[in-house]
Amino acid sequence: xxxxxxxxxxxxxxxxxxxxxxxxxxxxxxxxxxxxxxxxxxxxxxxxxxxxxxxxxxxxxxxxxxxxxxxxxxxxxxxxxxxxxxxxxxxxxxxxxxxxxxxxxxxxxxxxxxxxxxxxxxxxxxxxxxxxxxxxxxxxxxxxxxxxxxxxxxxxxxxxxxxxxxxxxxxxxxxxxxxxxxxxxxxxxxxxxxxxxxxxxxxxxxxxxxxxxxxxxxxxxxxxxxxxxxxxxxxxxxxxxxxxxxxxxxxxxxxxxxxxxxxxxxxxxxxxxxxxxxxxxxxxxxxxxxxxx
Amino acid sequence: xxxxxxxxxxxxxxxxxxxxxxxxxxxxxxxxxxxxxxxxxxxxxxxxxxxxxxxxxxxxxxxxxxxxxxxxxxxxxxxxxxxxxxxxxxxxxxxxxxxxxxxxxxxxxxxxxxxxxxxxxxxxxxxxxxxxxxxxxxxxxxxxxxxxxxxxxxxxxxxxxxxxxxxxxxxxxxxxxxxxxxxxxxxxxxxxxxxxxxxxxxxxxxxxxxxxxxxxxxxxxxxxxxxxxxxxxxxxxxxxxxxxxxxxxxxxxxxxxxxxxxxxxxxxxxxxxxxxxxxxxxxxxxxxxxxxxxxxxxxxxxxxxxxxxxxxxxxxxxxxxxx
Numbered sequence: 001x002x003x004x005x006x007x008x009x010x011x012x013x014x015x016x017x018x019x020x021x022x023x024x025x026x027x028x029x030x031x032x033x034x035x036x037x038x039x040x041x042x043x044x045x046x047x048x049x050x051x052x053x054x055x056x057x058x059x060x061x062x063x064x065x066x067x068x069x070x071x072x073x074x075x076x077x078x079x080x081x082x083x084x085x086x087x088x089x090x091x092x093x094x095x096x097x098x099x100x101x102x103x104x105x106x107x108x109x110x111x112x113x114x115x116x117x118x119x120x121x122x123x124x125x126x127x128x129x130x131x132x133x134x135x136x137x138x139x140x141x142x143x144x145x146x147x148x149x150x151x152x153x154x155x156x157x158x159x160x161x162x163x164x165x166x167x168x169x170x171x172x173x174x175x176x177x178x179x180x181x182x183x184x185x186x187x188x189x190x191x192x193x194x195x196x197x198x199x200x201x202x203x204x205x206x207x208x209x210x211x212x213x214x215x216x217x218x219x220x221x222x223x224x225x226x227x228x229x230x231x232x233x234x235x236x237x238x239x240x241x242x243x244x245x246x247x248x249x250x251x252x253x254x255x256x257x258x259x260x261x262x263x264x265x266x267x268x269x270x271x272x273x274x275x276x277x278x279x280x281x282x283x284x285x286x287x288x289x290x291x292x293x
Numbered sequence: 294x295x296x297x298x299x300x301x302x303x304x305x306x307x308x309x310x311x312x313x314x315x316x317x318x319x320x321x322x323x324x325x326x327x328x329x330x331x332x333x334x335x336x337x338x339x340x341x342x343x344x345x346x347x348x349x350x351x352x353x354x355x356x357x358x359x360x361x362x363x364x365x366x367x368x369x370x371x372x373x374x375x376x377x378x379x380x381x382x383x384x385x386x387x388x389x390x391x392x393x394x395x396x397x398x399x400x401x402x403x404x405x406x407x408x409x410x411x412x413x414x415x416x417x418x419x420x421x422x423x424x425x426x427x428x429x430x431x432x433x434x435x436x437x438x439x440x441x442x443x444x445x446x447x448x449x450x451x452x453x454x455x456x457x458x459x460x461x462x463x464x465x466x467x468x469x470x471x472x473x474x475x476x477x478x479x480x481x482x483x484x485x486x487x488x489x490x491x492x493x494x495x496x497x498x499x500x501x502x503x504x505x506x507x508x509x510x511x512x513x514x515x516x517x518x519x520x521x522x523x524x525x526x527x528x529x530x531x532x533x534x535x536x537x538x539x540x541x542x543x544x545x546x547x548x549x550x551x552x553x554x555x556x557x558x559x560x561x562x563x564x565x566x567x568x569x570x571x572x573x574x575x576x577x578x579x580x581x582x583x584x585x586x587x588x589x590x591x592x593x594x595x596x597x598x599x600x601x602x603x604x605x606x607x608x609x610x611x612x613x614x615x616x
Contacts, residue, residue: 132390133385136385139354146354160358179346
């Protein structure tokens with residue numbers, strides 16, 4: 001195996017300080033998630049960079065501003081649960097978890113290597129901080145409904161957040177869970193839709209129409225908010241105001257761009273799972289480094 | 294041995310018993326309260342009872358989430374829908390995720406006889422036993438059902454309990470102790486082995502009695518834990534009797550017979566007969582009639598055993614006489 005570029009990049013002196021959420025930290029961490037996940041996908045020769053990039057800001061705001069989780073005690077009973085239902089974007093998730101201190105950054109270099117705990121799709125029994133083993137779509141929201149229900153049963157205050165892809169909402173299991181979460185009044189549950197408008201093979205509206213998406217969730221009994229999924233301040237303030245309506249589960253439709261941050265990847269369906277070549281990686285990292293300044 | 298018992302009664306009594314002792318135990322169902330016999334649980338523990346409606350993917354996913362948060366869900370639904378409709382959730386959320394969830398597949402096999410093959414569950418053992426980390430238990434009588442519920446509550450990982458509604462006699466002696474992963478030898482014998490589980494154990498014992506009159510001493514094993522399989526007991530049966538008949542209220546493909554054959558062929562190859570539903574959708578008819586039709590009766594088991602044993606004896610005679 002040849003020498004692989006080290007992913008341990010600068011700018012991560014801020015990683016473990018999340019006492020006071022800082023917009024600068026969230027911005028820098030989102031940028032690092034993008035750079036690291038692209039490097040990881042390139043090294044592995046496999047991955048889903050388009051969705052890694054569209055979800056990077058959401059992950060950064062969650063892990064560096066919102067989630068009450070302790071990397072030193074990742075199984076603490078009273079922790080918030082974050083479930084990455086779109087498990088194929090494991091590159092972004094692992095980059096966020098490592099930066100948040102759940103495991104060493106150097107571990108990212110093993111992404112998808114033989115015997116690495118960092119499988120192409122996250123394994124809850126191998127990676128600290130991973131709440132659910134996902135990969136097949138439509139699994140995260142039912143599991144999140146279960147954790148939220150358990151918190152309600154116990155009268156506990158911790159919250160559950162589930163990040164789903166928009167194409168993923170074509171899976172019927174999501175709507176089973178949506179009905180059930182509303183029926184049980186799970187206002188401690190928040191689904192975040194990474195609305196990047198593309199799925200593996202096509203635009204969502206061409207493959208199988210999702211719109212009117214907000215009205216669907218509303219009709220299912222959820223309180224819905226729409227937000228720019230790359231606006232850290234807006235995301236942070238929205239999450240700070242949960243529940244949107246007491247007694248209703250929360251749906252945050254985060255409008256994003258697939259491949260966000262790299263000009264030649266944005267809104268290109270092919271980058272769902274294309275692997276950047278060395279040249280493309282260099283160009284992408286150059287753009288992202290410029291944004292970090 | 295007197296009387297016939299619906300194992301669902303023992304199931305729900307045991308469930309309430311473990312729930313009383315352990316506040317982490319919850320019941321989750323897909324609107325199958327009556328058929329799962331959990332009305333009593335709902336009355337006693339309403340705050341620990343969750344109906345997710347007719348939605349099996351969500352049923353299993355929600356249960357994995359409850360387990361993530363420290364609950365011990367017993368998931369109750371008809372075996373046919375519980376295992377088939379949610380199979381990917383069973384594989385990924387429970388098996389791969391190692392969630393502490395107990396799937397309780399009620400009214401398994403052909404218990405719903407005349408309702409037709411849509412409601413029969415004769416494939417569930419095939420597709421549950423291939424999922425890593427998932428323990429599969431098929432109790433044979435009320436006492437074993439009771440102990441299986443207790444064992445499932447104690448186990449740290451996912452378990453599939455297959456609970457029939459067809460009345461069965463008690464097959465175990467007083468003081469029987471279920472050991473998960475170990476077969477129970479209910480009858481000694483060296484001429485052939487009858488290996489059964491669930492509703493078929495009583496019939497295998499009856500067949501053994503008939504075979505005794507035929508001059509054949511049949512060993513009877515209740516292989517109630519299908520996974521992990523008691524390989525030692527299976528190898529011993531193959532080595533010491535040289536002929537095995539398996540009996541299950543299930544397809545002949547991929548269930549108990551398949552599991553036993555997988556062990557036998559790589560250890561002590563021995564002729565086998567696998568009794569079950571022979572790879573067809575059953576016709577319409579009541580359970581007892583269907584079982585009869587597929588040879589899943591004491592008489593059918595005896596006939597298969599005689600054919601197997603005399604076939605083997607004849608072969609040996611032929612060898613001896615050089616014919």
